[in-house]
Amino acid sequence: QIALKESGPTLVKPTQTLTLTCTFSEFSLSTSGVGVGWIRQPPGEALEWLAVIFWNGDKRYSPSLKSRLTITKDTSKNQVVLIMTNMDPVDTATYYCAHRGPIYPGTFDIWGRGAMVSVSS
Amino acid sequence: QSVLMQPPSVSGAPGQRVTISCTGSSSNIGANYDVHWYQQLPGTAPKLLIYGNNNRPSGVPDRFSGSKSGTSASLAITGLQSEDEADYYCQSYDSSLSGIWVFGGGTKLTVL
Numbered sequence: 001q002i003a004l005k006e007s008g009p010t011l012v013k014p015t016q017t018l019t020l021t022c023t024f025s026e027f028s029l030s031t032s033g034v035g036v037g038w039i040r041q042p043p044g045e046a047l048e049w050l051a052v053i054f055w056n057g058d059k060r061y062s063p064s065l066k067s068r069l070t071i072t073k074d075t076s077k078n079q080v081v082l083i084m085t086n087m088d089p090v091d092t093a094t095y096y097c098a099h100r101g102p103i104y105p106g107t108f109d110i111w112g113r114g115a116m117v118s119v120s121s
Numbered sequence: 122q123s124v125l126m127q128p129p130s131v132s133g134a135p136g137q138r139v140t141i142s143c144t145g146s147s148s149n150i151g152a153n154y155d156v157h158w159y160q161q162l163p164g165t166a167p168k169l170l171i172y173g174n175n176n177r178p179s180g181v182p183d184r185f186s187g188s189k190s191g192t193s194a195s196l197a198i199t200g201l202q203s204e205d206e207a208d209y210y211c212q213s214y215d216s217s218l219s220g221i222w223v224f225g226g227g228t229k230l231t232v233l
Contacts, residue, residue: 014189037222046123047167047210047221063218096166104172107228109168115219 002026003095004036006115012087013121020115022080022097028085029055029075033102036080038071039058040093041114048093053080125211125225132231133201141196141228143211149223151192154214158196159186160226161227162194170209171196198230206232 007022029036037052046077051061051071061069070083080097094116098108126144133139143156150156156172169178171187174194180215186197194213211225 039224046227047212048223049224052222062221104157104169104178106155107169107172107212108124108159108167108176109169109172111168113164 001108002099002101004110004112005110006095006097007024008095008115009115011118011120012115014119016017016086017085018082018091018117019082020084020095020117022082022112024078024080024097024099027077027099027101029053029073029080031055035065035100037098037100037108038080038082038095039098039108039111040091040095042090042093045093050095051082052083054100055095087107087119091117093117093120122169123226124215124223125213127209127211127225127228129226130229130231132233133198134233135201136205137201138197138199139201139230140198141209141230142209143196143213143225144189145192145194145213145223147192149192149213149215150194150219153217154216156187156189156194157212158185159212161210164231167210191222201232203232206230 001015031060035054038050068085094114096114097112099110160169160170174189175187190226207225215223215232
């Protein structure tokens with residue numbers, strides 16, 4: 001059964017860099033058609049797609065955050081890392097990683113439980 | 122403001138039918154990209170509810186259905202149950218700006 005789990009700091013200071021790790025199991029990011037995405041949700045607000053990385057190394061970023069985001073994968077460790085620079089209090093949110101696969105095309109079909117990140121001095 | 126527009130809230134009594142709309146534009150839903158729906162129960166991660174406009178993943182009750190027409194899509198829930206009280210989000214792909222994945226603003230369903 002596919003599972004994903006986000007990990008990282010719960011609190012960062014303004015201007016700091018956030019590094020989040022998504023560790024997954026029961027699928028491989030070297031399998032054709034597979035991807036892992038990051039989505040965030042500020043408290044009481046809507047979902048916002050941030051970035052996705054695919055099995056072939058293709059990466060896509062939200063245009064509004066592209067200059068601050070980097071997504072990488074370590075296939076051998078079954079991990080995807082999201083780096084967000086210059087954190088601001090408005091970046092306070094729950095950050096989710098999610099699986100994209102060929103069974104349900106175009107969707108994020110399996111989600112992690114999320115990691116709450118607060119930005120405050 | 123979200124690229125896909127949803128009503129902030131809908132409500133219905135147990136057993137009733139409710140619909141949630143998702144309005145996009147010519148660069149997303151209107152460009153024939155699929156619409157997907159997610160259910161987010163309080164305090165939990167979103168769960169895929171409908172994919173490819175009108176398909177249910179295994180395990181999703183047939184009380185949930187989706188449709189799409191033009192630049193809009195809808196989620197319908199029949200035989201409303203208390204456990205359906207949740208936030209619902211539509212999602213699609215947008216071909217502008219080199220291609221991005223977009224979510225709706227979410228709709229809070231209250232079961233009266």
